[in-house]
Amino acid sequence: MGFKFHQSSCFSLLLLLLNILLVCVDGEVDKISCDVFKGSWVIDQSYPLYNASFCPFVGKEFDCVKNGRPDQLYLKYRWQPHDCSLSRFDGKIFLEKMKGKTIMFVGDSLSKNQWLSLLCMIHSSVPSARYSVKLSMVDEMTTYTFMDYEVKVMYHHSLYLVDIVEEKIGRVLKLDSITSGKLWLDVDYLVFNTWHWWTRRGPTQPFDFIQYENNITKDMDRVVAFGKAIDTWGRWVDGNIDPVKSKVFFQGISPTHYNGSGWGEPKAQACLGQKEPVPGEKYPGAQPMALEVLETELKTIKKPVTLLDITNLSLLRKDGHPSKYGLPHKTGMDCSHWCLAGVPDTWNVLLNNFMF
Ligand SMILES: *[C@@H]1O[C@H](CO)[C@@H](O)[C@H](O)[C@H]1NC(C)=O
Ligand SMILES: *[C@@H]1O[C@H](CO)[C@@H](O)[C@H](O)[C@H]1NC(C)=O
Ligand SMILES: *[C@@H]1O[C@H](CO)[C@@H](O)[C@H](O)[C@H]1NC(C)=O
């Protein structure tokens, strides 16, 4: 006895296959079978997602082409997850889905990097969309509102998420206190980040003491301090976030490329002159030391928090930093921020994938 295929079962099979295909194309991927953070960078001639010279939002410190960066291959890379594909970002659809809602990036200049990237991505899809801008110096907050869609795209500059308070003895970094949390309430999508300032010492360190509970010290292990701050932040999330109203993301740890040993080029002058990503899926060097602490702390939070796990994919992009084409006339080497267009666009593609 052989199998007998009825037309109808053939048809269902076809529908099933079509469905699988559509799911793949749509990027509505099965989260279990596809880890969108595992993959590699491929050249895509349709990239970049926008031309920075037409983006009114791009910060001059990120506009590498304008600042004289001669090579442009770095603009052509698209992140390709190993097991699925991501849908191309469409700013108009984004605004329509966000109608009446607010998204806020909270953190240091890496958050600013991602925030301006998102604004450029939106703008390139709907260049004629009207917008207004509001600055609050006191709160260190900038809000762009796309009026026709009632969508707010905000940035709250906060180096450590926890407080720095001027006291008699000097500026105190308070690991167990978050007063600016009041600015984050009722926001629909919150994307947090902090790390890069935790390792800072010397004249640009913006505090004189570190306080935890009643213990004030001159200094302590910075990764431990970072962990305590993330713990405090997690308790803020648990105490204040209504998961029905607000979705919370942590941007993850954005890596730097100051030491070529990390990618097998110990003689490299930091990231200067790097024109291509590390090929393949695996970065040979170490991961940022804060990552493990961050992952451990995030697990203790009871409310849902999505880690935008951008570390590995960004580690591969030794070519993505401004190097000496950062702030015009600034001496020094920026292998910490990212050129726009560039890597943060991919962070936003991934964020968009998790938002809706
Ligand atoms: C961006 O636009 C400018 C002006 O039209 C053009 O010269 C440049 O080649 C474009 N850059 C990219 C990366 O497409
Ligand atoms: C205060 O912090 C310092 C540095 O981390 C530590 O050595 C000391 O034991 C702490 N004191 C108390 C009472 O926790
Ligand atoms: C770069 O990293 C290597 C290996 O970890 C280390 O031996 C070297 O001192 C580092 N170089 C700089 C300039 O920090």
Ligand SMILES: *[C@@H]1O[C@H](CO)[C@@H](O)[C@H](O)[C@H]1NC(C)=O
């Ligand atoms: C990142 O890379 C490290 C080292 O290769 C690996 O252990 C880790 O699982 C990777 N994380 C993700 C999210 O892919």
